[in-house]
Amino acid sequence: MNLVDVLEQSGLTGRGGAAFSTATKVRAAHEHGAGLLVNACDGEIGAVKDAFVVEHHLPELVRGATLVAGTRVRYAAHRGSATEARLRAAGLDVLAAPARYVSSEETSLISLAQGGLARPMTKRQPFVRGGSDSAGRRIAPTVVLNAETVWRIAQVVERPGGAQWFRGHGLPDEPGPRLVAIGGAVPRPGVLETAAGVPLASLLAAAGADPGRTGPVIVGGLGGTVLRPDEAARVTWSRAELAPLGGAPGPGVVHVLDAQACPVDALAAWFDHAAGESAGQCGPCMFGLPAIASDWHDLADGVRAGGSGSSRGARARLARRAESVRGRGACRFPDGVAGLASSALRALSDHLDDHARGQCVPGRTPRSSHEHALAH
Template sequence: MIAVRHIGPPRLTAGLETPGRLDWDAHRRLHPAPRPLTCDQLVALAEAGRLHGRGGAAFPFARKVRAVADAAVRRRSRTVVVVNGTEGEPGSAKDKVLLHRVPHLILDGATLAATALGSSEIVIGVTDEESAASMNAAITERGLAARARVVRLPERFITGEGGALVRGINGKRPIPPGRKVRAASRGVDGLPTLLSNAETYAQLAVLTGLGPRRYARVGTSAEPGTVLLTVTGSARFPAVVETPAGAPLGHLLDLCGARATEGVLVGGYHGAWITGEAAIRARISRQGLREAGGTLGAGIIMPLGRRTCPLGECARVARYLAAESAGQCGPCRLGLPDIAGAFAALAEGRDAASAQETIRRATRMAAGRGACSHPDGTGRFVLSALEVFAADASRHVTHGSCGRPVLGVLPAETEARLRLEVDWSRCDGHGLCAGVLRGLVRMDEHNYPVIPEEPIPTRLEPDARRAVAACPGLALRLVPRT
């Protein structure tokens, strides 16, 4: 488990100075039971505390509660509370720390919301066994088995999207729905559903315990309280860190043994790159990171050191994001593979000048046209990389490389079992495999396929089998990953 640190007095991370999970008795010694609230009181509290969602979109929590309550009155229906603990980002661990080690803090917030809304059920969505075990144990310790349940879903990047999570809980394939349906109106079992991130519910519990005035003793006037962040990338001491909103990002990087020399990714893979200079000046808040050119997003900070090739790292992530899409709409099926293929060409110095234009063109065409925000988030990632690493891109255009290896500092792995292999004595360069596996297989200057060494993402296995079947020379085959 990743280390847990804090700047200033801990709130969410109180009691985590030593390893292990806080059980019911240990939790109650730190956090007295919050008094129940009516719906109006909960809305007023969330407004006074300026509580926003901590999953990436930063939607005001009070507005979510009011929307669910209004929908329930309008439809004369029951309501459901959903805790989104899926955390599909490879570089994120903050929600897993809460789920694994302070599950009762999450349940404090979720039961507060459920009581205020008169909800019939609390559902906690998770993707890993340890989170499920910890939350199930907490439910048993509190005697909530009749009211709360844990649903385990596939660990994929898009599983945490709100519509995908609701679909998964409803027993369907956990991918974003083709059209936008707000959970507040029609969510789990078609009922008005309050859906928020695990940290959001934990913050609600802390806000209720402290009250708005004490809660605002740290942070900024616009964004009171603390922020929970995952710091990974090239940091020598990766950690989940709780810090007051408004604290200097440079101080956080120093704490985790990271130098902001190359660039820093803020907000995760749907976030944006900012320069090292901007990172040193930036403040940790939604407003502060927005002013620096980034976004707080899912609370992920990934500094990139000087030893690895920035463009090679970003190419790996672009390929990962293309593979992790639901593949159900044009921008994901066509646009993201084109972006990934062009970024790989740029990183490898192949026709690098035109590759940059291809990335920009494909990003513009995909913007705002997806079934969810995945194409837009991917576009933000790649365009900010071209801007921040412009000098490296110029070296790749001129010299074919920046001279640095790709160390895999940014995690970009998918669950995969097979890889492609070519029998070169049979390959005649027909190019059918590149047509079927756009963005994954490309043709070189001699019109022969360039096959990735990485395993094929699970979602693309059917396409890979089609490519193998389509090869007229029987040169392509799928073999187990080594």
């Protein structure tokens, strides 16, 4: 049985966030003679699992990369990072990327590898087939896989009963073990090995947190979703249960906000960071993300103490703004931040009410979904 068949049987999907079929990407890479870029950049806020794989499982990572592309492999890491140093010390071909959010996006890495800037490129067709960029520069066939994904390829091939072993973890439609980085206001931040379908409360408890008594929880980083503490205490870490709340396991990042600090102010810092990470190539990123950050600051400031009516108008404006940037960017970064903003409006509604009254009650217990329904 060949590699693609084994991967297809396993159901392995990308661990970098998109959850695309790994078998499909590897099949296309083999058909077009594509080289492999292993993305070990940990570009998301709070992401450290690529570093974990490189530090603890580098031999398996290299074997997985060799299975996919033979010797046509490069390893991408943020310039100056410990991950870059470890890869270079192992004698591997390293692509050093700027330590910017969009620099580790798939097409940004391909552009950088081809001698261009680490900025997203518009796809006329998947770059695994090769082609050219918008300036007519030739792009060699290239496939990009996340470091954890490549490590999992080696596991599926090398473990006894490979595909069956892999499917013995997780859910039927989200199979396999996967890593998650738990950070923020938890006593024991770090990387855990888990699987889809595990209660999020169990992951929080493993990091030393008291589920239900934390601050709001951000699942998936800047492209993720904000959960109220009661939601985080009852959902499983799975697409099925996170999707109705606007989320997904995504890149395997969970960030817990401090229950004794203002979550509205905390999210303002996240949106400021997003606005500063624009590649400056498209309107939704250049103008939409700073506007989202500005709208959120208005809400944090109580819309200049304008009262609840002014706050409702500002919330509606932010909701419209978030919707307007979706699907219009050169990459998916604006979409992700827009989704985070929409989820924050929902999950932090009670806190935004406080700010509209000129108050801030960091440790308050938000109303449950049922209580919200009765109140409106």
